[in-house]
Amino acid sequence: MIRPASEADHDATWEILEPIIRVGETYPLPRNIDRAGALAFWFAQGHDVFVADADQIVGTYYLRANQPGAGSHVANCGYATAMSARGRGIGRMMCEHSLDRARALGFRAMQFNFVVSTNEGAVRLWERCGFAVVGRVPGAFDHPVHGYVDALIMVRPL
Amino acid sequence: MIRPASEADHDATWEILEPIIRVGETYPLPRNIDRAGALAFWFAQGHDVFVADADQIVGTYYLRANQPGAGSHVANCGYATAMSARGRGIGRMMCEHSLDRARALGFRAMQFNFVVSTNEGAVRLWERCGFAVVGRVPGAFDHPVHGYVDALIMVRPL
Numbered sequence: 001m002i003r004p005a006s007e008a009d010h011d012a013t014w015e016i017l018e019p020i021i022r023v024g025e026t027y028p029l030p031r032n033i034d035r036a037g038a039l040a041f042w043f044a045q046g047h048d049v050f051v052a053d054a055d056q057i058v059g060t061y062y063l064r065a066n067q068p069g070a071g072s073h074v075a076n077c078g079y080a081t082a083m084s085a086r087g088r089g090i091g092r093m094m095c096e097h098s099l100d101r102a103r104a105l106g107f108r109a110m111q112f113n114f115v116v117s118t119n120e121g122a123v124r125l126w127e128r129c130g131f132a133v134v135g136r137v138p139g140a141f142d143h144p145v146h147g148y149v150d151a152l153i154m155v156r157p158l
Numbered sequence: 159m160i161r162p163a164s165e166a167d168h169d170a171t172w173e174i175l176e177p178i179i180r181v182g183e184t185y186p187l188p189r190n191i192d193r194a195g196a197l198a199f200w201f202a203q204g205h206d207v208f209v210a211d212a213d214q215i216v217g218t219y220y221l222r223a224n225q226p227g228a229g230s231h232v233a234n235c236g237y238a239t240a241m242s243a244r245g246r247g248i249g250r251m252m253c254e255h256s257l258d259r260a261r262a263l264g265f266r267a268m269q270f271n272f273v274v275s276t277n278e279g280a281v282r283l284w285e286r287c288g289f290a291v292v293g294r295v296p297g298a299f300d301h302p303v304h305g306y307v308d309a310l311i312m313v314r315p316l
Contacts (some may be wrong), residue, residue, distance in 0.1 A: 028229030067272060070300040071186030071309070108306075111295060113271070114225060135293015135311045137269060142228040148266075151229070153293045153311060 002097045005060060010039055012057035013049075016082045024118050024144045025079070031144075042078070046082040048101070050135060052094055058085035061094045063101055068109050075107040075158075091122075095129045103158045110156050116141045119149040131156040160165070160255045163207040163218060170215035171207075174240045175200060182302045184277050189302075200236070206259070210252055214248055216243035219252045221259055224269050232263040233316075249280075252286045261316045268314050274299045275308040289314040 005013065014035050021038060024031040029041065042062060043049055052059035059081040066076035077098045081090045102110055112131065115122060123133075135153035143149045163171065168195055173192050179196060182189040187199065200220055210217035217239040224234035228279045229246075235256045239248045260268055268287065273280060293311035 024228060028225035028227045030227040033227075063264050065188035067298070069186045069188040069191075070182060070302075071272065072299055073300060073306075074295070074298050109295075109297065111298070114229065121163055137232070137267075137292055137311065137313055138315075139267065140225075140229055140269070142231060144228075148231075155295055155296065157296075 002050050002052050002094065005043075005051045009049075009057060009060070010043075011052050012051065013042060013060050014039060016057065016060055016080050019083050020080055026122065028114055028117050036120075044141075044150060050097065050101075052090050054085075055072070058082045058088075059090040061098055061122055063098050063105075064115070065107075069152050073106070073108045074100040074155075075105070075110045076113065077102075077110065090128065091125055095125070099129070099156070099158065107158055109158055115123040115152040115154050116142070116143065117152055118143055118146055123152065123154075126154050126156075129156065159212055160208050160210050160252060163201075163209045167181045167209050167215060167218070168201075171200060171218050172197060174215065174218055174238050175199065177241050178238055184274050186272055186282065186299060188301075191199075197315065208252070208255065210248050212243075216240045216246075217248040217252050219256055221256050221263075223265075224271070225265075231264070232313075233260040233263070233268045235260075249283055250287065253283065257287070257314070257316065265316055267316055270310075270312040272298070273310040273312050274301065275310055276301055278303055281312075283309065284312050284314075287314065309315065 006122045047062040047064045049062045051057045061079040063077050065072040066074045131154040133152050137151045139148035140151035203219040205222045207220045219237040223230040224232045269277045289312040291310050292313045295309045296310035298308035
């Protein structure tokens with residue numbers, strides 16, 4: 001069900017990302033970014049991109065090294081679940097898949113650099129997946145509803 | 159003494175960066191990165207690069223937004239002082255300059271994402287410049303002498 005993404009998945013990926021970016025409550029991307037800009041970010045060099053394919057594409061994530069060189073043993077991921085497919089455990093499934101992939105690639109830990117603190121569903125999900133908060137940056141995210149809110153750094157050893 | 163860098167400063171910038179990168183104790187860059195790769199990183203799109211010019215170039219730093227979009231009110235910098243010019247307060251001067259520049263550009267805070275915990279001189283300097291540790295990532299840096307050591311996230315409001 002989860003498989004590597006190809007160029008044929010670009011339309012579906014954008015369909016998932018666009019509403020999430022436009023709402024602007026979770027990712028620090030320009031809310032008015034266009035399709036090309038968003039796909040350039042998601043499929044950036046060094047990103048392994050996957051899709052959750054259940055007849056249609058219901059989720060996507062990328063896996064990369066969080067830093068080059070002497071930081072390249074720590075992985076980083078970004079996940080997105082289609083608005084219409086929320087509550088079905090797809091985020092959890094993608095996270096478990098990414099942890100397995102990262103382990104297989106020899107990464108020693110996974111780090112999330114920027115979990116918006118008001119995104120409580122995500123924070124709970126990452127905690128259930130074994131992540132712990134190791135840092136909190138005051139007011140790092142300009143939330144469209146709540147204003148400046150904290151961003152969390154979360155880590156899980158592999 | 160501190161002024162914007164131009165292409166004419168590329169040689170001097172590389173002369174400062176190369177030994178720091180080769181020693182590999184502070185920046186998570188590949189230790190064998192070449193001149194073009196290092197300069198592409200230092201002068202990346204979105205980086206404002208400065209040099210400390212005291213007849214010769216003794217230091218350089220870049221200033222950028224740490225995140226795009228809803229995270230773009232937080233600045234980030236990287237600094238490098240020539241090995242031969244250590245202990246003369248150049249790092250401190252560059253940091254103060256960067257804080258002034260960031261303030262003038264409207265940034266609300268400055269964040270360092272990856273301060274190597276064993277780089278005690280840097281940690282002390284950033285604390286003297288008003289930064290506080292807000293996070294610690296266990297074993298995030300593969301130190302050539304000490305092995306896996308922690309990386310610190312440090313922040314200072316502006």
